[in-house]
Amino acid sequence: xxxxxxxxxxxxxxxxxxxxxxxxxxxxxxxxxxxxxxxxxxxxxxxxxxxxxxxxxxxxxxxxxxxxxxxxxxxxxxxxxxxxxxxxxxxxxxxxxxxxxxxxxxxxxxxxxxxxxxxxxxxxxxxxxxxxxxxxxxxxxxxxxxxxxxxxxxxxxxxxxxxxxxxxxxxxxxxxxxxxxxxxxxxxxxxxxxxxxxxxxxxxxxxxxxxxxxxxxxxxxxxxxxxxxxxxxxxxxxxxxxxxxxxxxxxxxxxxxxxxxxxxxxxxxxxxxxxxxxxxxxxxxxxxxxxxxxxxxxxxxxxxxxxxxxxxxxxxxxxxxxxxxxxxxxxxxxxxxxxxxxxxxxxxxxxxxxxxxxxxxxxxxxxxxxxxxxxxxxxxxxxxxxxxxxxxxxxxxxxxxxxxxxxxxxxxxxxxxxxxxxxxxxxxxxxxxxxxxxxxxxxxxxxxxxxxxxxxxxxxxxxxxxxxxxxxxxxxxxxxxxxxxxxxxxxxxxxxxxxxxxxxxxxxxxxxxxxxxxxxxxxxxxxxxxxxxxxxxxxxxxxxxxxxxxxxxxxxxxxxxxxxxxxxxxxxxxxxxxxxxxxxxxxxxxxxxxxxxxxxxxxxxxxxxxxxxxxxxxxxxxxxxxxxx
Numbered sequence: 252x253x254x255x256x257x258x259x260x261x262x263x264x265x266x267x268x269x270x271x272x273x274x275x276x277x278x279x280x281x282x283x284x285x286x287x288x289x290x291x292x293x294x295x296x297x298x299x300x301x302x303x304x305x306x307x308x309x310x311x312x313x314x315x316x317x318x319x320x321x322x323x324x325x326x327x328x329x330x331x332x333x334x335x336x337x338x339x340x341x342x343x344x345x346x347x348x349x350x351x352x353x354x355x356x357x358x359x360x361x362x363x364x365x366x367x368x369x370x371x372x373x374x375x376x377x378x379x380x381x382x383x384x385x386x387x388x389x390x391x392x393x394x395x396x397x398x399x400x401x402x403x404x405x406x407x408x409x410x411x412x413x414x415x416x417x418x419x420x421x422x423x424x425x426x427x428x429x430x431x432x433x434x435x436x437x438x439x440x441x442x443x444x445x446x447x448x449x450x451x452x453x454x455x456x457x458x459x460x461x462x463x464x465x466x467x468x469x470x471x472x473x474x475x476x477x478x479x480x481x482x483x484x485x486x487x488x489x490x491x492x493x494x495x496x497x498x499x500x501x502x503x504x505x506x507x508x509x510x511x512x513x514x515x516x517x518x519x520x521x522x523x524x525x526x527x528x529x530x531x532x533x534x535x536x537x538x539x540x541x542x543x544x545x546x547x548x549x550x551x552x553x554x555x556x557x558x559x560x561x562x563x564x565x566x567x568x569x570x571x572x573x574x575x576x577x578x579x580x581x582x583x584x585x586x587x588x589x590x591x592x593x594x595x596x597x598x599x600x601x602x603x604x605x606x607x608x609x610x611x612x613x614x615x616x617x618x619x620x621x622x623x624x625x626x627x628x629x630x631x632x633x634x635x636x637x638x639x640x641x642x643x644x645x646x647x648x649x650x651x652x653x654x655x656x657x658x659x660x661x662x663x664x665x666x667x668x669x670x671x672x673x674x675x676x677x678x679x680x681x682x683x684x685x686x687x688x689x690x691x692x693x694x695x696x697x698x699x700x701x702x703x704x705x706x707x708x709x710x711x712x713x714x715x716x717x718x719x720x721x722x723x724x725x726x727x728x729x730x731x732x733x734x735x736x737x738x739x740x741x742x743x744x745x746x747x748x749x750x751x752x753x754x755x756x757x758x759x760x761x762x763x764x765x766x767x768x769x770x771x772x773x774x775x776x777x778x779x780x781x782x783x784x785x786x787x788x789x790x791x792x793x794x795x796x797x798x799x800x801x802x803x804x805x806x807x808x809x810x811x812x813x814x815x816x817x818x819x820x821x822x823x824x825x826x827x828x829x830x831x832x833x834x835x836x837x838x839x840x841x842x843x844x845x846x847x848x849x850x851x852x853x854x855x856x857x858x859x860x861x862x863x864x865x866x867x868x869x870x871x872x873x874x875x876x877x878x879x880x
Contacts, residue, residue: 309474310448313467314409316494316739318423318457320503326423327458329409333385335393336378339370341402348400349381355396356382356389365547378406383546411451411545417538419506421566422499422530422666422732424456425541427548445469454544457497457732460667464736467494498735498744500529508858509534512851514868516841518819519567521715521730522834522855525824527749528719528728531832532855533666533712537563569669572708573837576794576844577632578820579703581765582717583640584625586652588761592643595764598624605638605698612638612698629768630776632793634702641701646692649700650676655755656717657727658709664730665747672713675706704797715835718822722790722830724762725755766790770827778821781849787860788827791852793844794820816840821848825856832859 318327335356342348349366352358358381366381385393390405397403411426429437429452437446446452448469453459470491509520513536520534537559543552556564565571587593603619605612614620614634620627628636641649654660659674673679677692684690699705712730720727729750736745769790773782777793796818819841824830834852841847850869857863 309472311470311472311488311491312448312450313469313491314493314739315411315426315451315467316465316496316737318465318497318499320499320501320506321734322502322504323498324503325414326419326499326501326503327411327413330412331407332383332410333390333405334380334408335382335385335389336380336404336406337366338378338402338404345370348403352381352393352400352403355392356385358382361547361549378404380408383408384410413541415503415507416542417540418510419501419503419533420456420538420541421535421568422456422501422533423541424458424460425454425544426451426458427454427544428546451545455541455668456666457499460665461497461733461736464497465494468492493739496737496739497733498737499732500524500527500531500734501533501732502531502859505855505858506532506534508864509851509855510536510538512854512865512869513838516847516868517561517567517839518837518841518848519571519711520834520836520851520855521568521712522832522859523715523719523730525719525723525830525833526728528716528730529734529749530664530730530732531859532834533568533732535565535567537561539563566666566668567711567837567839569664569666569710569712572670572672572710573818573820574705574707574796575703575709575714576796576818576820577634577703578714578792578794578822578835578844579701579707580629580632580637581721581769581792581822582653582656582658583637583644583649583701584629584768585721585757585761585765586644586649587640588625588764589652589757590644590648593625593640595625595760598622599636599639601633601635603635605635605642607638607642607698608695610695625764626768626771629765629792630771632777637701638698641697642694644701646676646697646700649697650674650679655727655753656720657713657752658707658717659713662712662716662730664712665732669712670710672710673706673708675700680706703794711835711837714820714822715833718824718835719830719833720755721762722766722824722833724759725757727752727755766827769824773823777845778823778849781821781845781853785853785857787825787856789823789825789856790827790830791821791823791849793849794822795843796820798840817842819847820844821852823849823852823856825860832856 314329317325317329319325335352337345337348339345349358349363362382366379370379385405393405413420413423413425428450429446433452437443445466445468449466453462453465458465468491471489473486473488475486505522509522509532513534516536518536520532521530522532523530539556543549584593588595599622601614601619601621601623603614603617612634615632619635620631620633623633623636627633653674659672661669661671675696680692681690696705700707716727716730729752731747731750733747735747737743769792770788772778772793773785773789773791778791782789782791798815798817817840819838821836821844822834824833834855836848836852838847838851847869854865854869
């Protein structure tokens with residue numbers, strides 16, 4: 252056996268000590284380097300991670316702004332109610348807890364479905380509502396047994412309410428729960444932070460178009476949480492900023508008068524203040540109750556609204572388009588004067604028809620109206636006069652004159668969902684149709700356009716705004732419904748200034764001649780019966796628009812299905828010398844304008860000017876039906 256000398260053993264030991272020391276030094280160096288990386292180089296990162304684990308930012312939803320009419324009547328507001336909420340992190344068995352709660356307060360399947368949806372979208376330490384709008388009795392029952400339900404509490408929350416119900420619902424719109432499509436839109440605008448904690452968003456009407464004003468700014472509570480996600484204490488608060496209020500140009504009482512005048516009939520009415528473009532009433536009937544949508548509309552309610560043949564969700568005032576019928580004639584008359592194709596005193600014979608291309612275009616009066624000038628053509632609504640005028644102007648001349656009045660173009664009103672309509676022309680027809688034979692414009696089509704038929708298709712809003720421009724001496728304003736945006740905190744009111752769109756260069760003598768004829772429509776013409784005994788002077792024009800072509804057959808309303816009957820139109824303004832209101836009324840399948848639409852216009856003007864009301868809907872005038880337009 253080999254033995255090492257003492258010197259050799261000592262050297263070997265020293266080498267081992269050195270190696271071990273170097274190994275330990277290397278380990279310590281690595282450990283120190285790691286400590287430096289964690290404590291110095293990545294200090295801010297890991298401190299933030301630790302704070303994120305310890306501190307949670309809980310969003311505080313802002314109160315939504317209110318909407319009131321021009322007189323301060325609330326149309327959309329918030330109210331406080333109790334909700335039953337569950338904090339998932341504090342509940343061991345959610346299913347058993349909900350079942351037990353159902354023995355104290357009513358919890359149906361719809362409540363459970365909504366809870367599951369909200370639970371998936373919520374953080375573990377946030378309260379999730381299982382029932383909304385608890386009654387006082389339900390609150391009392393739960394509070395008495397609260398000790399049985401750790402993690403369950405009653406909270407006071409704000410809810411949206413539309414106190415006028417179905418009145419003006421197409422204008423006000425409604426809010427609804429934020430869905431996937433809303434989230435994508437919010438992210439596209441870069442507003443995710445401002446909607447954290449928010450469950451609702453504007454879906455239709457002003458609630459949608461003024462969402463940025465109404466929503467407000469989200470606040471935050473900084474809360475310290477434990478490892479399980481439960482709140483330990485509040486650290487700080489950034490308060491939410493309430494949304495701005497909207498004050499409208501709309502007069503809700505005038506709106507209700509108009510809605511009541513329609514009764515059960517389908518139709519639309521738009522009333523505008525000519526000097527500002529402010530919308531005084533915007534009616535679409537039938538209507539709907541926006542309160543149904545706030546917490547998610549039920550399947551039966553949605554089915555009833557969506558499958559109704561009357562389409563109550565459709566905003567007929569700004570989206571539906573119709574031929575204007577004889578309400579087009581005052582604008583055609585003005586086109587004739589401005590183009591030099593007609594003079595104010597020029598007369599022409601009306602034999603009861605107009606011949607063009609071997610086709611006889613009939614007047615509504617058998618045998619015609621005799622000698623007719625511009626004034627008489629409007630008062631008695633002579634078709635033959637306008638057949639000839641349309642032929643003389645030509646389709647390009649008609650389209651060029653009508654376009655500045657806004658026919659066939661969106662007005663830009665601040666209510667979403669407006670349709671463009673159709674102002675026909677050869678260029679439009681080429682864009683509209685694909686086949687060459689369909690793209691060709693025929694002279695006979697011009698004749699029909701001249702009396703507001705043919706391809707003409709305008710919204711009631713376009714017609715009302717065109718009339719407002721005519722009676723405002725050619726000055727056109729963009730229609731708008733919001734008059735002021737009001738800061739809810741300070742009360743400061745920011746006015747939505749009337750927006751001039753254009754000024755039409757029209758001869759005052761021509762405007763006066765057309766308006767004088769329209770005033771006689773309501774004195775002695777086709778609107779006289781509806782305005783008999785009025786304590787003010789007004790101008791108007793009746794109109795009847797065909798739903799389908801009669802192909803030369805005589806129109807007899809009683810022989811047709813109700814939805815195939817003519818549409819009833821009436822446009823009006825008052826007072827005649829200084830109009831403060833201009834309106835267009837449409838009654839779908841209502842027949843002659845003098846019978847259905849004119850009485851509605853009379854009720855609206857009576858209330859606007861005299862604050863006079865009728866307690867019953869406007870009824871058809873049998874004498875007016877016999878008389879015609």
